Amino acid sequence: MTQYYELYRSSTIGTALMDALDELISEGLLTPQLAMRVLAQFDKSISEALTSKVKSRMTFKGNLRTYRLCDEVWTFIIKKPSFKLENEEFTTDKIKIVACNTNKPGNK
Amino acid sequence: MASKNTGVIYQQVIDEVISAVQKEFEDHGVDEAVLHELQRLWETKLIDSHVADFPQVAGEEEYYEEAEPAIPYDQDYQPPPNPPQEDVYTTAAYTPTLGQMLPGGGPTVAANLASLANSSTHAPEEADRGIDSNFGRPQPYLYSHPGGGPPTVVNQVAASYPPTGTIVPGQSTANPQNPNAPNANPGNIPQHDGADDTLQSTILASESSPMTATLDKHALAQSQVDGDAGPTPAVEEDEDAINSDLDDSDDDEGNNDGTGEETEHIIICQYDKVTRQKNRWKCILRDGILLLDGKDYLFHKATAEFEW
Numbered sequence: 454m455t456q457y458y459e460l461y462r463s464s465t466i467g468t469a470l471m472d473a474l475d476e477l478i479s480e481g482l483l484t485p486q487l488a489m490r491v492l493a494q495f496d497k498s499i500s501e502a503l504t505s506k507v508k509s510r511m512t513f514k515g516n517l518r519t520y521r522l523c524d525e526v527w528t529f530i531i532k533k534p535s536f537k538l539e540n541e542e543f544t545t546d547k548i549k550i551v552a553c554n555t556n557k558p559g560n561k
Numbered sequence: 562m563a564s565k566n567t568g569v570i571y572q573q574v575i576d577e578v579i580s581a582v583q584k585e586f587e588d589h590g591v592d593e594a595v596l597h598e599l600q601r602l603w604e605t606k607l608i609d610s611h612v613a614d615f616p617q618v619a620g621e622e623e624y625y626e627e628a629e630p631a632i633p634y635d636q637d638y639q640p641p642p643n644p645p646q647e648d649v650y651t652t653a654a655y656t657p658t659l660g661q662m663l664p665g666g667g668p669t670v671a672a673n674l675a676s677l678a679n680s681s682t683h684a685p686e687e688a689d690r691g692i693d694s695n696f697g698r699p700q701p702y703l704y705s706h707p708g709g710g711p712p713t714v715v716n717q718v719a720a721s722y723p724p725t726g727t728i729v730p731g732q733s734t735a736n737p738q739n740p741n742a743p744n745a746n747p748g749n750i751p752q753h754d755g756a757d758d759t760l761q762s763t764i765l766a767s768e769s770s771p772m773t774a775t776l777d778k779h780a781l782a783q784s785q786v787d788g789d790a791g792p793t794p795a796v797e798e799d800e801d802a803i804n805s806d807l808d809d810s811d812d813d814e815g816n817n818d819g820t821g822e823e824t825e826h827i828i829i830c831q832y833d834k835v836t837r838q839k840n841r842w843k844c845i846l847r848d849g850i851l852l853l854d855g856k857d858y859l860f861h862k863a864t865a866e867f868e869w
Contacts, residue, residue, distance in 0.1 A: 464829050464850045465612045465857050466571050470578075473602035482595045491582050491599070498577045502570050503848035503859060509566070511851070511860040517842055517867035527832055529844075530824075531867060536851070538858055545853060547824045550865075552832040552846055 457496035458553050461503075470495055511538040515548070527552045567613035567857045575603055612857040827852050830863070842867040 461467050474491060477483035515534030521527070529550040536543050579600045586596050608615055830849025835842065844865040851858040 458831070460829055461850065465610050465852060466574065466607055466850075469606035469610060470603050472606050473599055476602055477595060477599055482598070483591065484589065487582075487585065487589050487591060490585050491578065494578045494581045495574070498574045498581065500848065502574050502577075503850070503861065506570055506573065507566075507848070507859045507861045509858075509860050511849075511858075511863035512865070513863065514866045517869040520842070520869070522835075527835055527844075529867070531865075536853070538851075538860060543853060545826050548826040548828060548853070549824050550828040550830065550844075550846075552828075552830045552835075552844070552849075555831040555833050555847060 455497075456557075457493075457500045458557075459492075459496055460551060460553055461496065461499045462492060463551075464499075466499065467495065509539050511536060513537065518547075525554045525557060565614040567859050568615040570859055571607060571613060571857075572604075572615060575600060575607075611855060612852065825852070826854070830860075840869040842869065 462471060470492070474483065474488040478485055478488055513531075513534050513536040515531035517529060518532045519528070519530035521529075527550070529552075531548050531550065532546070534545060534548050579596060583593075583596060586593065604615075607613075828846070828849050828851045830846045833845040833847055835844045837843075842865075844863075844867070846863040846865060847861060849860050849863055851860065
């Protein structure tokens with residue numbers, strides 16, 4: 454099975470799933486092993502959905518406050534970013550970006 | 562609008578995951594009702610997070626109850642009241658690991674879980690498993706009892722030393738040397754703080770080689786005074802120290818993230834290319850989830866330019 458990143462587990466939909474699994478496990482309705490299978494499936498489904506179902510493109514700018522590359526993962530802290538997503542524009546004071554290398558899954 | 566799209570995608574992901582693991586649940590002999598409960602919990606939590614507009618889920622009335630309050634939240638004109646809730650939710654949600662129960666599910670969730678557990682034919686087994694998993698949490702606390710045991714043993718051993726009595730002459734021979742050096746007394750006082758540690762270490766040393774220097778026994782005899790003064794507080798301190806050390810380290814990690822880099826606005830994505838020319842950075846990102854002001858936005862591709 455192709456390896457998929459687990460980073461999307463920390464997104465809202467991922468944490469909602471993990472919370473739900475936690476509840477079922479603590480109720481004794483689910484084994485942790487099966488929960489891990491569900492999470493693995495989630496890794497796959499969310500990755501594929503973002504690749505194939507999401508079409509929108511975004512551009513943004515900002516002041517790079519912190520940058521770090523560790524284990525093929527880039528982390529950026531951007532001050533005053535301004536986003537353009539489709540026809541919407543928004544800004545905020547600070548945003549953190551966590552990015553894994555696109556080329557890793559599937560190739561290894 | 563993008564947020565609406567997010568809801569559609571999220572719903573598709575949920576449906577896909579649930580249907581994909583259905584066979585796995587069957588293979589594990591897990592009741593299908595659990596799978597439905599998982600989907601319901603998942604959707605409920607996601608809807609409660611108000612990160613996106615969700616298409617009205619057909620079927621059970623509960624979805625309407627859960628979804629209706631979400632509709633006013635989804636109006637972008639009221640972001641201020643929402644993000645705080647979202648913040649609490651996400652920060653609370655990031656910390657737990659598998660096996661830890663979250664109370665945030667709400668009464669309806671708990672009621673459903675309870676009814677589900679009761680209605681299931683495997684209730685006894687599940688109850689047992691539930692107890693196991695619940696008792697998995699306090700184990701560190703249980704460990705602290707064995708950890709708390711040795712100090713009492715230590716105290717007994719320490720108490721058994723004075724009857725040997727010969728130490729006291731040893732002290733008297735040692736003391737004439739020490740009073741000349743006033744440092745000895747300041748040196749003894751700190752033993753109150755670290756009484757247990759020095760006790761254990763010195764006893765281990767004395768057990769292994771009982772004829773070691775009289776200084777060890779000297780220390781023992783003095784630390785008895787500490788032990789008599791308050792043996793139980795010392796033990797409690799020890800337990801607290803173990804627990805608080807663990808807790809503190811966790812908290813510190815969280816605090817470091819919180820003060821340094823943690824923000825409720827985050828992009829989780831993959832990068833195609835990251836380049837830099839002097840202080841200008843260009844990034845080509847893809848397959849990202851942007852959480853901004855309590856809303857999730859999805860993008861397939863993003864180009865970013867930063868100045869450092």
